Amino acid sequence: MRLGRNLATGSETYFLSWRSSDDPSPGEYSFHLDPTGYPQILLKRGASAVVFRVGPWIWGVGFSGAGNPRADPTYKLTFVMDENEVTYREDPVDKSVVSRFTISPNGVAQRWTWVDRRQEWVVYMNMPGDICDTYGLCGPYGICQIGNSPSCGCLDRFVPRDWESWVGADWSSGCVRRNNLSCEGDVFLKYSSVKLPDATYSWSNMSMTLDECRGECLRNCNCTAYTQLDVSKGSGCLVWYEDLVDIRSFSPDGQDIYIRMASSESRNINGSRDTDSELPLFDLSVISKATNNFSLNNKLGEGGFGPVFKGVLEEGQEIAVKRLSKDSMQGRDEFENEVIFIAKLQHRNLVRLLGCCIEGDENMLIYEYMSNKSLDVILFDPNKSTSLNWETRFSIINGIARGLLYLHQDSRLRIIHRDLKASNVLLDSEMNPKISDFGMARSFGGNETQAKTRRVVGTYGYMAPEYAVDGLFSVKSDVFSFGVLVLEIVSGKRNRGFSHNDSNLNLLGHAWTLYKEGRSIDLLDTTVGDSFHSAEVTRSIHVGLLCVQQNVEDRPNMSSVVLMLGNEGVFAQAKQPGFFTERDVLAARSSTSTNAPNSTNDVTITMLAGR
Numbered sequence: 236m237r238l239g240r241n242l243a244t245g246s247e248t249y250f251l252s253w254r255s256s257d258d259p260s261p262g263e264y265s266f267h268l269d270p271t272g273y274p275q276i277l278l279k280r281g282a283s284a285v286v287f288r289v290g291p292w293i294w295g296v297g298f299s300g301a302g303n304p305r306a307d308p309t310y311k312l313t314f315v316m317d318e319n320e321v322t323y324r325e326d327p328v329d330k331s332v333v334s335r336f337t338i339s340p341n342g343v344a345q346r347w348t349w350v351d352r353r354q355e356w357v358v359y360m361n362m363p364g365d366i367c368d369t370y371g372l373c374g375p376y377g378i379c380q381i382g383n384s385p386s387c388g389c390l391d392r393f394v395p396r397d398w399e400s401w402v403g404a405d406w407s408s409g410c411v412r413r414n415n416l417s418c419e420g421d422v423f424l425k426y427s428s429v430k431l432p433d434a435t436y437s438w439s440n441m442s443m444t445l446d447e448c449r450g451e452c453l454r455n456c457n458c459t460a461y462t463q464l465d466v467s468k469g470s471g472c473l474v475w476y477e478d479l480v481d482i483r484s485f486s487p488d489g490q491d492i493y494i495r496m497a498s499s500e501s502r503n504i505n506g507s508r509d510t511d512s513e514l515p516l517f518d519l520s521v522i523s524k525a526t527n528n529f530s531l532n533n534k535l536g537e538g539g540f541g542p543v544f545k546g547v548l549e550e551g552q553e554i555a556v557k558r559l560s561k562d563s564m565q566g567r568d569e570f571e572n573e574v575i576f577i578a579k580l581q582h583r584n585l586v587r588l589l590g591c592c593i594e595g596d597e598n599m600l601i602y603e604y605m606s607n608k609s610l611d612v613i614l615f616d617p618n619k620s621t622s623l624n625w626e627t628r629f630s631i632i633n634g635i636a637r638g639l640l641y642l643h644q645d646s647r648l649r650i651i652h653r654d655l656k657a658s659n660v661l662l663d664s665e666m667n668p669k670i671s672d673f674g675m676a677r678s679f680g681g682n683e684t685q686a687k688t689r690r691v692v693g694t695y696g697y698m699a700p701e702y703a704v705d706g707l708f709s710v711k712s713d714v715f716s717f718g719v720l721v722l723e724i725v726s727g728k729r730n731r732g733f734s735h736n737d738s739n740l741n742l743l744g745h746a747w748t749l750y751k752e753g754r755s756i757d758l759l760d761t762t763v764g765d766s767f768h769s770a771e772v773t774r775s776i777h778v779g780l781l782c783v784q785q786n787v788e789d790r791p792n793m794s795s796v797v798l799m800l801g802n803e804g805v806f807a808q809a810k811q812p813g814f815f816t817e818r819d820v821l822a823a824r825s826s827t828s829t830n831a832p833n834s835t836n837d838v839t840i841t842m843l844a845g846r
Contacts, residue, residue: 236325236336236346237322237323237324238250238266238268238276238322238323238324239268239315239320239322239323239324240268240270240321241319241320242318242320242321243319243320247267248322249265249266249267249268250265250266250337250338250344251264251265251266252264252265252337252338252342254340255340256340262338263280263281263340264278264338264339264341265278265279266278266279266344268322269435270316271435272291272435272437272438273292273434273439273473274290274291274292274314274316274323275288275289275290275291275292275433275434276288276289276301276323278338278342278344278362278363280342285370285371285433286342286369286370287344287363287368287370288300288370289362289430290431291434291437292316292323293431293463293464293465293490294314294464294465294466294467294468295465295466295467295468296466296488296490297312299430299490300431300483300485300489309328309329310326310327310328311326311328312325313326332348333348333349334348334349334359335347335356343361343362343363344361344362345359345360345361346360347359365381366379366381366386367380367381367483367484370481371407371480371481372386372387372406373386373387373388373406373409373410373482373483374387374406374407374409374410374480375396375410375411375478375479375480376389376390376393376409376412376478376479376482377389377390377393377406377409377410377482378390378429378482378483378484379482379483379484380483380484381483381484385404385406387406389409390410390426390494391426392412392413392414392496392500393410393412393413394410394411394413395408395410395411396408396409396411409480412496412497413500414496414499414500415497416456416495416496416497417497417498418456420497420498421495421496421497422495422496422497422498422500423449423452423460423461423494423496424493424494424496424500425491425492425493426491426492426493426494427489427490427491428486428488428489428490428491429482429483429484429490430481430482430483430484430485430489430490431462431482431490431492432475432479432492433479433480433481434473434475436476436477437473437474438473438474438476439464439471439473439474440471440472441464441465441471442470443471443472444469444470445463445469445470445472446579446678447472447649448461448463448471448472448473448474449461449678450678451472451474452474452493452495453677453678454677454678455476458475458476458495459475459477459479459495460474460475460479460492460494460495461473461474461475461492461493462491462492463491466490479492479494515589515591516592517590517591518592519594519595519597521549521592522546522556522592522599522601524549525546525547525548525549525554525556526544526545526546526556527546529542529544529558530544533545533546535608538672540557540559540560540570540674541557541558541559541560542557542560543555543557544558545604546601553603553604554589554601554602554604555602555603555604556592556599556600556601556602557573557599557600557602558597559597559598559599570598570600570674573588573600573674574588574600576650576673576676576678579646580641580650582638582641583637583667584634584635584637584638584641584667584668584669584670585638585642585670585671586602586603586670586671587602588601588602589601589602589603602671603663605661605663605669606662606663606664607661607662607664607666608661608662609661609662610631610658610662610668610724611656612658613662614657614723614727615729617762620727623727623760623762623763624764624766625763625766625768625771625772628724628725629768629771629775630666630667631660631662631666631668631724632721632775632800633800633801634667634668635668635670635720636717636793636796636797637797638668638669638670639652639670639713639717639793640793640794640796642713643713643793644794649710650673650676650677650678651677651708651709651710652673652676652713652716653675653676653677653708653712653713654675654694654697654716655670655697655713655720656694656696656719656720657720657723657724657729659671659672660720677708696719696731696741697715697716697719697720698716699711699712699716699787700715700813700814709787710792710793713793714782714790714791714792714793715783715790715813717793717796718778718779718780718781718782718783718790719742719743719779719782719783721775721776721779721782722742722746722758722779722780722783723742724775725759725760725772725775725779726746726758726759726760728760729742730743733745741814743780743783743812743813743814744812745758746758746776746780746812747780747811747812750776750780750809755772755776755777756769756773758776770803774803774806775800777799777809778791778796778799778800780809780812781799781806781807782796784810784812784813785810785812789810
């Protein structure tokens with residue numbers, strides 16, 4: 236049997252039923268390999284009415300919903316999908332086997348095998364084979380289970396759209412999520428052992444990992460689900476963009492699918508969260524004891540996520556515990572992001588997540604403890620900043636740069652932090668910097684370089700102009716934040732609230748003015764004293780100004796930044812910074828929170844206070 240389409244000529248090979256058993260003229264039913272969206276086999280009545288479907292094709296398995304072909308040695312299955320053709324064929328492994336494939340006049344696809352001993356054709360397979368093979372029987376987000384009565388039910392965490400019709404055995408309207416989606420706060424729940432839904436409205440990429448596939452789906456609010464396309468290689472991505480139709484339980488030969496859900500649905504039956512991570516789980520009793528029952532004396536600070544406590548485990552290891560506030564929706568979203576991203580990242584300049592505690596209403600993240608707390612605590616304190624000599628400051632700048640380069644380029648996930656600032660850089664006992672707080676982070680997949688959001692999150696003074704005003708973010712948004720941070724580390728001054736000689740310039744504007752006048756060295760914090768390398772100082776300022784340039788395209792990427800920081804040479808001239816006066820920042824703040832005529836994007840701003 237062979238099905239498929241020549242993409243160059245448009246010719247198609249398919250099966251067509253007879254009008255009746257004794258009339259070979261074309262009948263109502265046809266059997267196709269349909270490449271629309273992603274290839275699947277469709278049995279149609281007339282031109283468009285789908286009666287039965289198997290698929291999509293999963294590499295290493297076969298067509299989803301067609302059983303396990305590896306358990307049947309009789310036929311060899313061959314699937315080809317390239318720029319020239321999309322074809323599928325079944326060939327007997329034993330050449331002595333004689334078989335034929337037919338579509339009956341009443342719409343049943345049948346494979347027949349000749350049994351020589353009985354001298355007759357015997358039905359080897361029927362499609363559809365049972366009531367659950369009826370296309371779309373249970374409607375969107377419904378699932379058919381052949382052993383149940385009735386056969387149709389809703390997927391877990393879904394409810395019937397029309398209860399009255401549902402009770403009357405009319406399942407065509409299907410099911411809906413019991414909690415509405417919110418796009419940026421959504422999560423994905425794993426549903427296993429199912430026949431994958433109709434892939435007509437889908438998109439695929441064979442090179443993506445499952446993590447990248449999740450990121451691709453998460454970034455698009457229209458994406459409803461995703462799955463892995465090649466289980467043999469652990470790669471490939473298929474995402475859906477419409478309601479999920481024609482799902483059935485298919486144990487043990489079904490596939491896994493990750494369906495978009497509201498963040499409030501991210502608890503499973505046992506009260507723990509469904510994640511793909513392999514984070515160690517800590518008992519609540521252990522964390523409670525470590526923090527002296529969350530004593531106020533152990534409290535390190537508090538943010539949008541909730542309070543942070545210092546703790547000491549029984550073996551003596553010091554930890555930092557972020558405890559999700561029960562009424563913090565921002566914190567709930569951050570919790571998901573932290574678990575998803577940090578658990579899969581390993582770099583000496585990123586804070587290390589040791590595990591989590593999920594028990595009852597408690598949701599906590601456990602990190603390695605940073606004895607010197609966050610950079611802002613020391614940098615902006617006139618007394619404490621004296622401990623930051625130039626060698627330490629330059630080391631911190633380089634460490635942050637390497638950590639950011641890892642996020643943008645070298646990690647398993649390509650991650651944009653979106654909230655890089657002094658309070659989100661932690662310092663260990665040796666003053667090594669660790670980038671922290673990934674609650675606002677987003678991952679990019681494939682060749683994606685930019686995204687847009689209607690909910691701008693971050694901290695004024697660090698946000699790039701295109702992000703604060705238009706909601707556009709990319710790796711260059713992080714580069715801008717890094718540039719601000721470099722100038723703050725050099726000067727010991729905050730960008731926001733900076734003042735000098737009654738000028739309305741902020742720190743960026745002041746640094747740029749000194750740079751143009753050839754006096755960049757005057758930006759250096761006086762608490763550093765006389766022990767510094769002037770070439771390193773001016774090079775750091777130059778790199779910082781290159782990073783905060785107004786035009787996105789003018790800013791270097793982090794690989795160039797790391798090279799420039801480590802090498803003396805002739806760099807490009809820095810151009811005007813973005814937001815170089817305090818008035819620019821206030822104007823942007825106004826344009827993003829009002830209906831001003833020149834506003835291109837109606838967004839809201841989440842202001843985050845430093846710990």
